[in-house]
Amino acid sequence: MNAQRHVVIEESPHPESRHTAGARTATAEFLLHHCPWADLDAVLLVVSELVSNAVRHTAGWWRLHLTAGADTLVVQIEDSSPLPPVARPPSFSGEGGFGWHMVQRLAGRVEVCPQPYGKTVRATWMRSSAAAC
Template sequence: MNAEPHVVIEESPHKDSAGARHATADFLSQYCPWVDGDAVLLVVAELVANAMRHTAGWWRLHLTAGQDTLVVEIDDSSPLPPVPREPDFAGGGGFGWHMVLRLASRVEVRPLPYGKRVQATWMRPVSVRTAC
């Protein structure tokens, strides 16, 4: 894999969550075949859905691949950080943020002048690093 990072940007309102998942899947197959693609797609779907549900409606997806990392960033217009909720097994939700925290290697939320950035990072497993 090229040591230079690669970036894909998907933005609303021009794209929906399906477009974000499709762009992510294409990006992963080309630049990050080592990552658990299902886990990344779940995180992207959850972060985009949260941005659509809990903000003024716009969001921006950044995907960056380094030699041993994948970084997914979602910027949105809300300054409020995600809040974990008690999961509601009767259909009321509350699972998404917990899922994001478990599936990514690291998750950070950073304030921006126009809202916030949620950043999820995956590290290439050591066993895959030595095999390449």
């Protein structure tokens, strides 16, 4: 991976916060300035889903890291739960099951890394040669 050029970190406002707006706003601004080649809608959907999962499935905090290199974008969500995301069959009755599938399809690569405090979910996009112009 190329050298990290730009990093932004957004943290949960406080453990009881159920809002993901700050993460989406920080991501949109970051992409505008450092990764204009990235698909904004796809990245925002992934960030929204990963932060929503952290809010829904953990009892504690979450932290968003955005890192841009010359031809890479890395989105990482750290949270306090050691449990990895689980793919579930999608439910059209409102019980979810779409998010993890969506994350895996929209990001170029997705990894779940156990940490002493919980886990990190990392989504990586590579700049396409067509976008290099």
